[in-house]
Amino acid sequence: MTAKITTGVPGAVAWLESMVGSLANHSDRLDAINIFPVADGDTGSNLYLTARTAHDAVSVLQTDDLGEYLATAGRAGMESARGNSGTLLAVFLLGFSEPLRGHPRLTGPLVAAGLESGRVRAWSALSDPVPGTMLSVVAAAAQAAAAAVAESTADASSRAQLREVLDAMQTATRASVVSTENQLGALANARVVDAGAVGMMLVLDALVAAVTGEAIDESRYTPLHGYGIQDPHIHADSPAEDGVEVMCTIALDALNAATLRAKLDSIGTSVVMSAVNDGAEGYRWRVHVHVPEAEDALQAIREAGNPVNVSITDLCTRDA
Incomplete structure (x- = not known):
């Protein structure tokens, strides 16, 4: 270990910077292999734009509280999240921040707690969570981190244990990404790993790089099936999906949010709903759904409340 370990807010600053850059x-390679849940070739772009929004929101924030810093970034990312993958990234960041509230520096147990909180938030945000995606990567990382904490003989607040946890997380993350190819039929048929899963691997590798001060090892990605620079844009040869993606933010109490989720589940797919704030002054929810016609979702949403930050995107858009 030759680089300096950075565990305070400067490490979180470096994480977001590294995440955006990575x-x-x-983004082009992530877009190229994006065929699940729809082959619209935008996973990389959506992850990048969401991460950049999160990063920009805390560019002038002054705080020594890791949780406050990352929560601010996560909320900003959710308010302007792009697509399914961008929404889940923002949800994960917000979840990761929760156990870090009031803490000035990162430790092994806090990484494990943050990953578990991020896992719970991300999985619960989806009406129909699917293994073999970025959700599986978060789950594998959380499990490995918790095991590393339990098995470590180093002091819980030590940098030695933090490094053990980060190493275990990285190993599990890559193994989980590789396994996505065999977890989803569409990916197995195309012989490619999941784009969102690789994106989450990039996010967690950026965390390790930020804390340890070591450069991200790009050789971790080139062997992934379909991810070589010479590989074709898989999504361009996949059947186009009809319909649109509708996203918005809406203020609702918990009961009306559950009612809206049920309505969206009945008319669409890929439903994601997660609270942007802590509910102290009422809840704001970020909503994402795929539907045949935009008005199908908009009618249900307007019946529930007054949506803002509404975006409608054709699912058949190609960026080959």
């Missing part, structure tokens, strides 16, 4: 560099 997703920007990899």
Whole structure:
């Protein structure tokens, strides 16, 4: 270990910076292998744009509280999240921040707690969570981190244990990404790993790089099936999906939010709903759904409340 370990807010600042840079560099390849849940070739772009929004929101924030810093970034990312993958990234960041509230520096147990909280938030945000996606990567990372904490003989507040946890997380993350190819039929048929899963691997690798001060090892990605620079844009040869993606933010109490989720589940797919704030002054929810016609979702949403930040995107858009 030759680089300096950074565990305070400067490490979180470096994480977001590294995350944005890494997703920007990899966005084209992520888009190229994006065939699940729909082959619209935008996973990389959506992850990058959401991460950049989160990063920009805390560019002038002054705080020594890790949780406050990352929660601010996560909320901003959710308010302007792009697509299914961007929404889940923002949800994960917000979840990761929760156990870190009031803490000035990162430890092994806090990484494990943050990953578990992020896992719970991300899985619960989806009406129909599917293994073999970025959700599986978060789950594998959380499990490995918790095991590393339990098995470590180093002091819980030590940098030695933090490094053990990060190493275990990285190993589990890559193994989980590789396994996505065999967990979803569409990916197995195309012989490619899941784009969102690789995106989450990039996010967690950026965390390790930020804390340890070591450069991200790009060789971790080139062997992934379909991810080589010479590989074709898989999504361009996949059947186009009819319909649109509708996203918005809406203020609702918990009961009306559950009612809206049920309505969206009955008319669409890929439903994601997660609270943007802590509910102290009422809840705001970020909503995402795929529907045949935009008005199908908009009518249900307007019956529930007054949506803002509404976006409608054709699912058949190609960016080959």
